[in-house]
Amino acid sequence: AARRGVHIVADNAGVVKDVAVEGLYIHDVNGTNKRKDNGGIIFRTNGNKxxxxFEGLTIARNLIWKVDRSAIAGVSYHAxxxxxxxxxRVVIRxxxxxxxxxDGIVPWATDGALVEHNIAKGCNKRSQTYNAGIWPWSTDNTLMRLNRASFTRTTMDGQGFDSDYNSRNTIIEYNLSHDNEGGFLLICTPGKRNQAENLGNQGTIARYNISRNDRTRTFHAGGAAERTQVYGNAIYxxxxxxxxxxxxxxxxxxxxGLEFRDNLFHSEGxxxxxHEISRAKDGTYGLGPGWGPAEGVVFSGNSYEGNHVDKPEDKAPSKAPKALKESDWNWPGPQxxxxxxxxxxSYIKAHRAWMVRLMERQHGVKLK
Structure with missing residues (x-):
């Protein structure tokens, strides 16, 4: 059965203003893994009449543990x-x-959502289907920053982060992804679609992130995403x-249109x-050299350290970040x-400070 810790519903209610869900401990919600709209905190808009x-929805400082299927997720008639x-003005922090x-954290049907300073650990443990850590669906202008996603399970997606379809101008910056079975970042949309309903995936930017020991595939560009930029990231x-x-x-x-520039690709493996030449039932892919039918794939100014197979053509001088020394990490940070x-x-406060310090060390910037 569908079960929810908290269910926030704007049901044919017009504009619902200034809702806050803060400081809760939600655990052991034995929902169904057949439906995304149950689990920890679900926010829903229904407008068939x-x-x-929502204009002003804040979901902040909540601890959500052992819930099925979604930890924090939106659902909407208006997606x-x-x-x-x-x-x-949706803020998930x-x-x-x-x-x-x-899934861990998934805003739906939002414009300008801010998703920051969240930790998603051990997602996709029981659903036996496609899920990821932190990702928007059917959104415009989402900013995801200073989040940490780790130990996401399986290769049915299984990434820490995702920029998904029917979305424009998603920015993914200063996030930490590590030990995710499916990898760091999925960027996807079906090419065949009803374009009146689904405008695809346009203008994703992934910048200044860190991926450490993510498995299977680091960057997975699936389907007909357009105008994607990936720059200034540090991949270990x-x-x-x-x-x-x-x-x-x-x-x-x-x-x-897929540009990789000024990234650090540091490989000790x-x-x-x-590009894909085959696909298995577990969501993994056989790989062939080159980019297949993809158009406008460009590599410029990336730094390739260690062992790289079928390395792309890249002649520009690199402005990529420099590899951190092990002593720089203070790994694994607050637990x-x-x-x-x-x-x-106290943990959230300490983790915030640790994340900011790590990103400042890696990228040589001062973050607020």
Missing amino acids: TPSR MRTRWNPSL DNHVEDIGG IGPGLDVQLVLIADWSGWPK TARYG LDPAKPEKFA
């Missing part, structure tokens, strides 16, 4: 473009979600890992590059036992 949305009525059946592939660092794949279409919620407030 009166178009409805497709023929009914588009996005919620505004300072939450820790752990041991999640499916650990000893013994064999990873498709860039995988370009078919989803009834191929990417158009094996890093591979290429939380989710069975001890009384430690949550």
Whole structure:
């Protein structure tokens, strides 16, 4: 059965203003893994009679542990473009979600959502289907920054982060992704679609992130995403890992305009590059050299350290970040036992500071 810790619903209510869901401990929600709209905190807009949305929704400082299927997720009648009525001023901040059946944090039908300083650990543990850590769907102008996604399970997606379809201008910056079975970042949209309802994936920017020991594939560009920029990221592939660092794949279409510039690709294992030539039932891909039918794939000014197979042509001088020394990391940073919620407030404060310091060290910037 569908079960939810908190269910926030704007049901044919017009504009619902200034809702806050803060400081909760939500755990052991035994929902169904067959539906995304249940689990920890679900926010829903239904406007089949009166178009409805939130203007001001804050989900902050919540500890969510052992819930199925989604930790924090939106659902909306207004997600497709023929009914588009996005919620505004949505902020998802300072939450820790752990041991999640499916997705971690997924805003739907929003414009200008801010997703920052969240930790998603151990997502996609039980659903046995496609899920990821932190990702928007059917959104415009989402900013995801200073989040940490780790130990996402399986290769059915299984990435820490995702820029998904029916979305424009998603920015993914200063995030930390590590030890995710499916990789760091998925960027996807089907090529064949009803374009009145689904405008695809346009203008994704992934910049200044860190990926450490993500498995299977680091960057997975699936389908007909357009105008994607990936720059200034620091990618670390650990000893013994064999990873498709860039995988370009078919989803009834191929990417158009995909630029990788000034990234650090630091491989102590094996890093591979290429396009899909086969796909298995577990969501993994066979890789062939080159970019297949994809158009406008450009590599410029990246730094390639260690072992790289079918390395792309890249002649520009590099402005990529420099590799951190092990002493720079202070790894693995602050940790939380989710069975001890009384430690949550001090943990979130310490984790915020640790993340900012790590990003400042890696990228040589000063962050607020």
